[in-house]
Amino acid sequence: xxxxxGFSIVEVVxxxxxxxxxxxxxxxxxxxxxxxxxxxxxxxxxxxxxxxAKTLSFRQGPIAVEFDDNEIKVCKDQDxxxxxxxxxxxxxxxxxxxxxxxxxxxxxxxxxxxLPNGAFAAGTITVxxxxxxxxxxxxxxxxxxxxxxxCPE
Numbered sequence: 083x084x085x086x087x088g089f090s091i092v093e094v095v096x097x098x099x100x101x102x103x104x105x106x107x108x109x110x111x112x113x114x115x116x117x118x119x120x121x122x123x124x125x126x127x128x129x130x131x132x133x134x135a136k137t138l139s140f141r142q143g144p145i146a147v148e149f150d151d152n153e154i155k156v157c158k159d160q161d162x163x164x165x166x167x168x169x170x171x172x173x174x175x176x177x178x179x180x181x182x183x184x185x186x187x188x189x190x191x192x193x194x195x196x197l198p199n200g201a202f203a204a205g206t207i208t209v210x211x212x213x214x215x216x217x218x219x220x221x222x223x224x225x226x227x228x229x230x231x232x233c234p235e
Contacts, residue, residue, distance in 0.1 A: 114214065117178075117211050117213055117214050117216075118211075118214065118216060120176060120178070120179065120211065121179060121209065121210070121211045121214070121216060121217075121218070122218075124175055124176070124179045124181075124209055125209050125218045125220060125230055126230075127154075127173050128154060128173070128181075128207060128209065128220055129220050129228050129230055131147060131154055131156050131171065131173055132147060132220070132222055132228045133228050134156060134170075134171065135147050135156050135189075135190045136190045136193050136195075136226045136228070137193070138156075138170065138190075139189075139190035139191055139192055139193055139194075140192060140193055142158060143158065143159075143160065143191070144158070144159040144160065144162050144189045144190065144191045145157070145158060145159060145170070145189060145190045146158070146159035146163075146164050146165060146166050146167070146187070146188070146189040147188065147189070147190070148164070148165065148166045148187070149181060149183060149207075152174060152175050152176075152177060153172055153173060153174050153175060154172070154173040154175065154181075155169060155171070155172050155173075156169075156170045156171040156172075157169050157170055158170065159189045162189060162191065162196070162198065162200070163187065163189075163198045164186070164187025164188050164189050164197070164198045165187060178211060178212045178213065179209060179210070179211060179212070180208075180209070180210045180211075180212060181207060181208075181209055182207070182208040182209075182210070183205060183206070183207045183208070184205055184206055185197075185203065185205045188203045188205065190226065193226045194224070194225065194226050195222055195224065195226055202224040203224065204221075204222060204223045204224045205221075205222055206219050206220070206221050207219070207220040207221075208233060210233070217232075217233040218230055218231065218232060218233060219231045219232070219233055
């Protein structure tokens with residue numbers, strides 16, 4: 083008697099159909115998970131950049147944090163005008179992420195955020211994804227404390 087080896091065509095079609103069904107239902111979840119991870123990554127990078135600028139300002143003098151459309155720069159700021167001098171770090175932001183802020187220029191001096199006129203600064207950066215309704219707020223107060231919160235409903 084001859085022994086059968088391999089799979090029958092019915093078994094192969096059944097497995098392919100199951101894989102197709104799982105892919106149809108799993109792919110949107112995967113895309114949403116990736117978008118949320120991208121968003122959380124940018125939020126963490128911005129918060130780390132702010133904390134790094136605060137810490138460096140104790141040792142290296144005034145440190146500016148500059149926000150452009152798709153990048154964030156941390157730089158030395160000898161003029162105390164909130165504009166970049168010598169670049170320390172640059173963070174690229176994907177085009178699918180929006181950064182909304184309530185300030186234009188600021189710098190850290192001895193750990194405290196200040197405006198170009200020397201007044202103490204506080205601010206909020208709202209980070210959102212263009213394709214989801216999830217967003218986060220990065221809040222720094224006049225003492226330099228940086229925290230991350232979910233956006234209010």
